[in-house]
Amino acid sequence: MNAMPPMPTVVLATRNAHKVLEIRALLGQASSCLTLNDFSEAPDVVEDAGSFAGNATKKAVELAWWLACLPKTEGAGRSLLVLADDSGLEVDALNGAPGVFSARFSAPDGSGNAPDADNNAKLLRLLQGVPSASRTARFRCVIALTRVPDFFGGAAGKRMGDLQAVTRVFEGVCEGRIEAAARGQGGFGYDPLFVPDGFEQCFAELGGEVKNRISHRARALEKLRVAGV
16 A cells, blocks of 8 residues: 655744744644744745735745755755745725735834834824724735745756746635724734624634634635645
8 A cells, every 4th residue: 555645844934923823723733834933044035025915925935945945954855835924904994005014014114014002003093083984994815835846955947936836825805894992912913903894803802713713814724725735
């Protein structure tokens, strides 16, 4: 009887502890996950694309390329997939902002992530006077999945564009509205301000079990699972 191929190890292209916990919970026990914290020399990818899909794809492709070029002793024998996501909040009254700038919304120079509390405070300032009915918003998440090629130790005859061509992209959206004040102690990012459609509690109040069922990231990962990858 032929042996079953080894289960791929998923490398999460993030060092964000909140994201890691959330994605691991959504993937379940069947997947073996590593993060950028397991690869201290991994490059920092500049997220300069104009869309969530562009940023997620760029992160997945560049990390997969870097992993493939590791010395054979570090990478050989592994079946690796890189999973990268880019996500953020789109507020209709702000013409879709903060969008791809969600994590650095309040940063003085627009580069580098800003504290969640500062981002939330800026959002509330910009929405002062906007009536509840016009505070519609959505969380959007795009997940890019790239298989690490098997040319460990050298990239001869290969191009990074080849990886981009085979990267698969999955999108999830959670519609809702922005509250007038922060509530709750859970979650991260804009969770204390965002109330998903069909609920009266914000993400920071609903708890991980509910959020991991209805969130934008959960919906993107569900599409990935349905696709069988």
